Amino acid sequence: MAGKQFWLGPVRSGVTVTFWADTDVIHLLIAGARIKSVRSHLSVADLAALMRQGGRPAGPPPLPPAEQGEAVEVDRTVNRAGSVSLGQHLVLAAEILGGRRVGVRIEAATLSFFDLDTRQLLRTRPNPLAPADISRLRGVRPAGPPPQPATGPxxxxxxxxxxxxxxxxxxxxxxxxxxxxxxxxxxxxxxxxxxxxxxxxxxxxxxxxxxxxxxxxxxxxxxxxxxxxxxxxxxxxxxxxxxx
Known part of the structure; x- marks a missing residue:
């Protein structure tokens, strides 16, 4: 779409995909359900060209932006050095978490890294992201309940x-x-x-x-x-x- 490929996996081969796009984010939907969200590569001219090629005005985004100060979450895989990529920022989680898929709860001042299955709190770090950075993150969603630290040894x-x-x-x-x-x-x-x-x-x-x-x-x-x-x-x- 507009010179860029979007990976959805061979299991979805032949399925019709709808794109909701602006200059900040692109959402991919199947049968009205959001499958993934990525940062937009489109300019205003690109959007106008898509309209001429059969595009139509979009309704509200499938994932409404979080209110100011509202917590959101994303899933990320920790790299070998113990860091995750959040937009343009490379944030240290912990070296011990290298290779692990974790959730990241993003609040105004803090990032909370947690286990996706148990919501156990793994690490807490300062939040370097501006509100505009948060709204453009890939895969952002409204936050669930706050993760809790482990109580056992x-x-x-x-x-x-x-x-x-x-x-x-x-x-x-x-x-x-x-x-x-x-x-x-x-x-x-x-x-x-x-x-x-x-x-x-x-x-x-x-x-x-x-x-x-x-x-x-x-x-x-x-x-x-x-x-x-x-x-x-x-x-x-x-x-x-x-x-x-």
């Missing part, structure tokens, strides 16, 4: 060092040399760390309020990828190190 995995020490949320926990090299599951709450080992669970009090940044334990390197180096041996500080 966050399970993570850590691999003990050669001296039986694990590091989680910036805190070292000594498990003993009998656990050297083992991977353990740790449940993290605001106040405690519960480490599950072969000998049973062990709970220690947290000493800081750092957020969880990594869920999975780092995999040990394979022998084939190791590189020999020369120099003094590293100090055994209780934490597993990689050298290359």
């Amino acid at each position: 966050v399970p993570v995995q850590r691999r003990a060092s050669n001296s039986g020490v694990v590091m989680v949320v910036g805190q070292k926990v000594a498990l003993g040399r009998t656990h050297a090299g083992k991977t353990v599951t740790i449940e993290v709450t605001d106040t405690d760390l519960t480490i599950h080992t072969d000998a049973g669970p062990r709970t220690v009090r947290r000493t800081n309020d750092q957020p969880v940044r990594s869920i999975k334990a780092h995999r040990p390197r394979k022998i084939a990828s190791a590189v020999a180096t020369t120099g003094p041996a590293p100090a055994d500080d209780g934490i597993a190190h990689d050298f290359a």
Whole structure:
């Protein structure tokens, strides 16, 4: 349409599509239902040309613009660096969310990233978007209920060092040399760390309020990828190190 292709998937092959278009946004509809919305590439002259080619005056947009200050939502996939694209802005969500499809609730001052299935709050960031930017976002819709933070512990995995020490949320926990090299599951709450080992669970009090940044334990390197180096041996500080 007007020199641009719009992807709808092979399952919709042969279906008639109606375009609602202005210079800001294009909505694609099938049987009156909005399928997707994209930023418009059309000028006033393009719209006039479409009218001459059989276009007709459009009614109200299928997705009314949000009132000033009203929350809206979009769905985005977080890239490998932990960021999402919102119009002309690349906004950091969290590196730990890389590759994950999330919802973004957009309010006047904040962006709330949440799980699409449970509406669990994942991260909150400042909102860099102007009202005009928000109205032109692809796939924008009226917001649902505010996402809520998780209330249970966050399970993570850590691999003990050669001296039986694990590091989680910036805190070292000594498990003993009998656990050297083992991977353990740790449940993290605001106040405690519960480490599950072969000998049973062990709970220690947290000493800081750092957020969880990594869920999975780092995999040990394979022998084939190791590189020999020369120099003094590293100090055994209780934490597993990689050298290359």
